[in-house]
Each structure stands twice: as structure tokens, then as C-alpha cells.
Amino acid sequence: MKVLLLGASGRIGRRIATELLERGHAVTGVSRSGEVDGIDDPDFEAVAGDATDADGVADLAAGHDAVASALGPSKDEDPDVLPEMAEAVVEGLREAGVDRLVWTGGAGGLHVDEDTLLIETDDFPEAFEPVASAALDALEAFREAEDVRWSYVAPAAMIEPGERTGEYRTAEGELVVDEDGESYVSMEDFAIAFVDELEDGEAIHSRLGVGY
Numbered sequence: 001m002k003v004l005l006l007g008a009s010g011r012i013g014r015r016i017a018t019e020l021l022e023r024g025h026a027v028t029g030v031s032r033s034g035e036v037d038g039i040d041d042p043d044f045e046a047v048a049g050d051a052t053d054a055d056g057v058a059d060l061a062a063g064h065d066a067v068a069s070a071l072g073p074s075k076d077e078d079p080d081v082l083p084e085m086a087e088a089v090v091e092g093l094r095e096a097g098v099d100r101l102v103w104t105g106g107a108g109g110l111h112v113d114e115d116t117l118l119i120e121t122d123d124f125p126e127a128f129e130p131v132a133s134a135a136l137d138a139l140e141a142f143r144e145a146e147d148v149r150w151s152y153v154a155p156a157a158m159i160e161p162g163e164r165t166g167e168y169r170t171a172e173g174e175l176v177v178d179e180d181g182e183s184y185v186s187m188e189d190f191a192i193a194f195v196d197e198l199e200d201g202e203a204i205h206s207r208l209g210v211g212y
């Protein structure tokens with residue numbers, strides 16, 4: 001597959017790029033600067049682009065089989081740029097005639113029980129509320145896009161650089177928690193789950209929680 005990866009310079013994005021390349025996909029990696037450090041592969045091309053610009057996304061997406069995203073707001077940026085990017089990306093895909101999108105979402109929008117999202121729980125850290133809420137608003141942009149085959153792949157509550165074990169579990173719409181009650185996944189294993197979903201499309205028009 002030829003994949004346009006938005007957010008390729010980010011912590012999760014670089015690992016998704018590596019996983020895609022290991023599996024033989026060709027990757028066009030987008031960052032605002034056009035630089036993506038640490039990836040040296042003949043099937044990887046780093047390009048500059050702005051994910052808030054729908055026409056720009058359309059130009060970049062043209063000729064690709066799928067668009068993947070590990071976009072996130074920069075530290076000094078209003079998290080509301082996330083739904084703005086989601087809308088621009090959907091519009092850009094439509095303009096380019098690409099119909100497959102896999103998006104890195106947030107754990108806050110996953111269910112901890114039938115009636116409660118993680119973000120609604122008493123213990124949810126206040127500091128993460130703005131970005132978690134913006135990630136949920138991004139999900140709304142996809143829910144209105146039935147014509148795009150989108151998947152919203154959301155990590156466990158805690159995700160960090162770690163080991164590529166090849167082990168993970170998924171749950172549609174739900175936070176994945178291990179037998180000790182911990183919700184955790186390494187960025188490397190999350191990238192495996194993300195690329196599996198890109199290849200297999202088991203959770204089209206749905207949220208997929210990933211953890212151990």
C-alpha cells in the first residue's frame with residue numbers, strides 16, 4: 001500500500017512509520033517542517049504539509065491508497081486544533097478521492113462501562129481534559145463522514161515508548177484494561193495494532209481501543 005502518514009514526526013507517528021515500512025508499505029510522512037528524524041528507508045519520503053489545510057491535504061493524499069494520522073496538538077497550541085485538523089483531513093480525502101483513513105484517537109472517548117466514557121470518570125486527570133475533549137470532538141467529525149472508511153484507533157490510558165512485543169488486545173469502543181486493572185500499551189505495540197487495522201479494516205466507522 002502507499003500510505004500518507006500525517007504526524008510522521010511525532011512520537012507515535014514515527015513508530016507507525018517504522019511499522020508500515022517493516023511490512024513493505026511505501027510511506028509519505030508529513031510534518032510541518034518537512035523533516036522526519038530517525039527514518040532512513042528508500043520507501044519513505046518526508047514532505048512538508050499543514051493538516052489544517054484541506055486543499056493541501058488533498059494535494060498530498062492524491063495517489064495514495066490510504067491516509068493514516070498520528071496528529072496531535074503541539075504543546076503551546078490550543079487542543080481544539082485537533083477537530084479542526086480532523087475536518088480538514090476528511091475534506092482533503094474527499095477532494096483527493098481517497099476513501100480510507102486510520103486516525104490515532106484518545107483513550108478519553110472509550111467506554112469504561114456501558115454508560116461512562118473514561119473522560120467522565122472522577123479520576124480522569126484534569127490536565128488531560130482539554131486534549132481528551134478535543135480528541136472526542138475530532139471523532140464527531142468522522143461520525144458525520146459515512147462516505148469515508150475511517151477507523152479511530154485509541155491507545156490505552158497510558159502509552160509510552162517501550163518494547164515491541166507483538167502482543168496486544170483490542171475492544172471496540174472500550175478501554176482495554178489488563179488483569180491488574182492497568183490500562184497501558186507501548187507505542188511500538190500500538191503501532192502494530194494501528195497498522196493491523198489499516199491493513200484489515202476490522203473496525204470501519206468505529207473506535208478501537210488498544211492495550212494489553
Ligand SMILES: NC(=O)c1ccc[n+]([C@@H]2O[C@H](COP(=O)([O-])OP(=O)(O)OC[C@H]3O[C@@H](n4cnc5c(N)ncnc54)[C@H](OP(=O)(O)O)[C@@H]3O)[C@@H](O)[C@H]2O)c1
Binds near residue numbers: 071131155
Ligand atoms: N492515552 C491517550 O489517549 C493518548 C496518549 C498519548 C497521545 N495520544 C494521542 O495520540 C496523538 C499523537 O500523540 P504523540 O504523542 O505522538 O504526539 P506528538 O509527538 O506531539 O506528535 C504530533 C504530530 O502532529 C504533527 N502536527 C501537529 N500539528 C500539525 C499540523 N497543523 N500539520 C501537520 N502536522 C501537524 C506534528 O508535526 P510537526 O510538529 O513536526 O509539524 C507531529 O508529527 C495525539 O492526538 C494524542 O492526543 C493519546
